[in-house]
Amino acid sequence: MPIKTWELDPNFKNEIMGEAGGERLASCFQCSTCTLGCPITEIVPSYNPRKIIQMSLLGMRKEVLSNPDLWVCLICQTCTARCPQDVRIADVLSAIRRIAEREEEAGNLKIDSHRPLFDKAFQHQLEKYGRLYDIGLAKEYYPKKEGSFIKGMKAMMKDYKDFGMRMFKKGKMGPKAMLAPKVKGRAVIKKIFKEMGEE
Amino acid sequence: MSINKLAYYPGCPSDGTAVDQDMSTKAVFEKLGVELVEVEDWNCCGAAEVEDPRVVYALNARNLAIAEKEDLDIVTPCSICYYNLERSNKALKADEALCTKLKGIDSSLDYGGKIKTKHVLDVFVNDIGMDEISSKLEKKVNVKVAPYYGCYIGRPPETAFDDPDNPVLMDKLIELIGGEIVPNFNYMKTVCCGGPLMMTRGDIAFDMARKILDVAKNAGADCISLACPLCGMMLDGKQADIEKALGITIGMPVVYITQLLGLALGIEPNKLGLNKNAVDTKEILGKVV
Incomplete structure (x- = not known):
């Protein structure tokens, strides 16, 4: 999927980092430890927390917030425990989910999950x-x-x-x-x- | 032993699906000579469903403040409750502005940061201690156990009280009471049971629980031991549903660590709720000598 830079939202990372739990997002250096150890990725191969973080940093707001995989995270904290950069991935994902919920309530988004x-x-x-x-x-x-x-x-x-x-x-x-x-x-x-x- | 009284936070499933865990926890502490005083009028910790940490901190400020009035540290048998209580305790101790805000919402949220929050496993091994427990043992629980710890005992780092990848507190207790830890189960000890997705992605949750049950069975375990009611719901309560949905037979007894410990302390099986586990536990009872 080509990324159209003119459609990116450069403020999205700040929006996430302004949420409780989202503060450490920008420390990610994309090592993928989170994804390699994730018990959900084993079952749902498309679920890729590293990618969600990178897309967030790039400002791919719409793609991130409408990604159904946001909702299969178990909050089991394996990623958070293993992250060498202390990104607190489980908390970051939770912050992103809360933004998505607010967007749905405002009528800007339809979340594909119960x-x-x-x-x-x-x-x-x-x-x-x-x-x-x-x-x-x-x-x-x-x-x-x-x-x-x-x-x-x-x-x-x-x-x-x-x-x-x-x-x-x-x-x-x-x-x-x-x-x-x-x-x-x-x-x-x-x-x-x-x-x-x-x- | 340094403690003789603790505030007890039972958690929401304690009078329903995890009543066996509640009964066995109370019976074991009584036998060990530690009085449990239930946190009066406690409220839910927020579980995994309240995602906003500020709401979690506020919910638990009320629980912590109630125990603080009694001047007692809190103990809970539920890993999720422990995680929420402990992270709230840490946040409230560190953030004065948050405390002031909560006090402004209601005086019952006025928590002074004076108590500790603990999980039962931590209290058994690190506070009461192996020597003290050992001196009160009456029976040998001669079973092969797959000790399953789940998520919030070794993770996340700031609330953890055991190793994140190979926790050992439950292993120590099992060995102390004469049980045997099955080989080849270690790598499943802390892999999530799938519980948080049960209501929204049951297919994934069943798959995750099945893996744990399978590995325990293949390792030759007589039972799985647990320290969390959500794990209990998934691995024990839903085991028959998993068998039916996936067309397999497992038949793996699942017990709380407090139930095993209670047997070793000579407590009546029914007082430990061992007639309430969904998968029959009779075979385990036959191995208590």
Whole structure:
């Protein structure tokens, strides 16, 4: 793919470095240690954190933010632990994902992954209850992912019917798990998301 | 032994999918003479889904402040909770402006930076110590174990408390209680289980978990031992789903290190939740002598 220099955004690297966790981006010297040790690259060969970093440094904003591979990172921190330049790749990738999410919310981009929906649904449970509520999470995530409530519930049953029964039989998913947890200080959690979050 | 009381941060799966880890953690600490005081009204650490570090720091400032009021260090059995608590603790101790901002949001976020955060493995081996544990052992757990550490014990460097590529704390405990570490599993010790992608890219997550299970099986392990509830969900809870989806048979028991340690301390298997692991653990119980 030829790179058209007149389409580059020279400020993109500063945008990433201005995000919490993105600060060390420019230290990368492209050794590829991150990519060689990545357990995801082994399974998804197109996933190449070195390349995402180089494209970011070059200012290929659109290509980076719309790359579906951004969303297969596990945040397992192997790249960060091994990087000789302390780029903190897992944190840099996370900073890039947050920029992409904001661009999608602003209507400038369509993210080709369900992960932002899942992360959002998870955060909504925290805002509401202060702790993770599995059932609330599934009830928000699956319909959004599938496009309708009915389709969502069908997909959820397909993924979780066997697992749910297994956990129920072992006493790990009883009536207690059906009820939402309610942290007394949940008003504070709501405030945290409002004051510190990006939404 | 220098500690006799700790604040306990159970983490969200503790009354559901990882209740066995919660039960065994409490039972083991009781037997070791360390009192656990649950962090009152604790909130979620942010897990892997809250990606903004500033939100993670704020969420955990509340947890840390609650324990600090009791003047107790925090211990947690979950690797992800540990990572979030510890990095928040570090950030809050170093960043006064952040602390001031949090205090302005709510007085319950006013954390003075006076306590430590620890993972159970670290407490067992480095604080309580091998001699102390050894003096309380009642049984020999004669099993071949594949010790699986996952991500946040040796990584990232600033919160790690064991070697990033070949961690050994769990190995030490297993050997202490009479178990055997299987050969040829070392290179899988810290390869991610796939857990964080389970809900959005189940295909990748299953592939990753399968590798760990396969390597443990081929190495001749009686079981895999763990120190994280998400790893437990993937390798134990979802094992039957992985078998079904990939058309394979694995049948590998997966237990928490606290369950193995509890057996060696002579604790009843049901008190350790060993009847709650998804893959049957009876064969392991037969090897406790």
